[in-house]
Amino acid sequence: MLAEEEKELNRIRRLFIYLAKKLAGEGGLQIASALINQGGLTDEQLSEITGLPITNIRNLLTTLRNEGILYNIKEKDMNSGWTLYYWFADPLTIKRIFKDRLRESINKLRVLMKLNQEGNFFICPECNIKFSKTDAENNNYKCPICGVDLVPAEPIIGLGKIVNKLLEKYNLATK
Numbered sequence: 001m002l003a004e005e006e007k008e009l010n011r012i013r014r015l016f017i018y019l020a021k022k023l024a025g026e027g028g029l030q031i032a033s034a035l036i037n038q039g040g041l042t043d044e045q046l047s048e049i050t051g052l053p054i055t056n057i058r059n060l061l062t063t064l065r066n067e068g069i070l071y072n073i074k075e076k077d078m079n080s081g082w083t084l085y086y087w088f089a090d091p092l093t094i095k096r097i098f099k100d101r102l103r104e105s106i107n108k109l110r111v112l113m114k115l116n117q118e119g120n121f122f123i124c125p126e127c128n129i130k131f132s133k134t135d136a137e138n139n140n141y142k143c144p145i146c147g148v149d150l151v152p153a154e155p156i157i158g159l160g161k162i163v164n165k166l167l168e169k170y171n172l173a174t175k
């Protein structure tokens, strides 16, 4: 395998682990780790590997499938006649979901950046805690914790640069 492909694959593995944990907690993380080691596992095998009860595993798998990062392939077991589900991670959806989430965060950061530039934040010089203009107003420009007068917060220098770098890095600039 090419070094670049290997790197990309590892990046997707990390995203998979990250999203599985975000969406389904510790159990999601365990399922993701098991599927990275060996794709195409059944509910029962996942239960065996992780030590989690089968009902838990099924709930977690449903959650992760509904989010789109897992898919299954149905197969009829010749011996028992039962339908077995083999689970796999979906790299493309993993990438897409991660990008969507990242874009959301960046948009929030943009809003924050705009507010920040317009001097809409106040800070307590004692506690070093920031307050929005509305919160500051509601407290008569006093810190609700220590009572000291709030002062206008300095804009975060370079926030715009950080946002643009993120947009460039993840190829989101045109979206």
Ligand SMILES: [Zn+2]
Residues within 6 Å of the ligand: 124, 125, 126, 127, 128, 143, 144, 145, 146, 147, 148
């Ligand atoms: Zn204070």
